[in-house]
Amino acid sequence: MKPLLVTFGILGLLLAITAGAFMAMGGGGAVDYSTMTGAEVYGKLCSQCHGGRGTAPNGSGNSYVGKRDYWDKESLLTYIADPRSVKKKMPHLARSKRAMNPIPRSVPTAARERLVDHVIQLMDALK
Numbered sequence: 663m664k665p666l667l668v669t670f671g672i673l674g675l676l677l678a679i680t681a682g683a684f685m686a687m688g689g690g691g692a693v694d695y696s697t698m699t700g701a702e703v704y705g706k707l708c709s710q711c712h713g714g715r716g717t718a719p720n721g722s723g724n725s726y727v728g729k730r731d732y733w734d735k736e737s738l739l740t741y742i743a744d745p746r747s748v749k750k751k752m753p754h755l756a757r758s759k760r761a762m763n764p765i766p767r768s769v770p771t772a773a774r775e776r777l778v779d780h781v782i783q784l785m786d787a788l789k
């Protein structure tokens with residue numbers, strides 16, 4: 663057999679395996695947030711630390727219990743985009759040594775607004 667053909671054959675096979683694995687992982691993890699409800703975005707990006715109801719059962723995020731009065735829609739939108747700079751201005755967070763990462767840039771504005779509405783609902787339920 664011609665060595666060049668064998669090389670191309672092997673390369674083609676490797677490419678097919680890689681592409682297959684990529685598809686199996688959901689196209690490389692590109693999530694379409696634009697069609698998700700606020701609760702769905704919360705479930706995907708927030709609940710692992712804050713818990714499904716916002717009580718932070720495993721302690722990796724802050725609990726939302728008693729936090730409703732500190733936040734409104736606008737401040738939450740600013741906070742999730744840039745937690746480190748907003749926390750400095752929040753009396754109850756300013757001295758905390760913990761930190762939260764900003765929400766991925768791939769989450770569009772409308773989805774962020776639905777997410778924040780959901781967080782406010784959770785906080786309302788935990789007043």
Ligand code: HEC
Pocket residue numbers: 704707708709710711712722723724725726729732738741742749755758759760761762763765777781
């Ligand atoms: C990897 C864990 C983690 C994830 C994921 C996470 N957070 Fe947090 N969150 C934290 C931590 C830790 C704090 C406390 C930060 C501090 O002390 O300054 C916090 C604080 C907050 C607060 C302030 C609560 C208060 O005490 O007033 C809000 C609101 C909040 N997160 C919302 C969200 C939202 C919405 C998402 C999803 C987009 C999210 N978080 C994802 C860990 C997380």
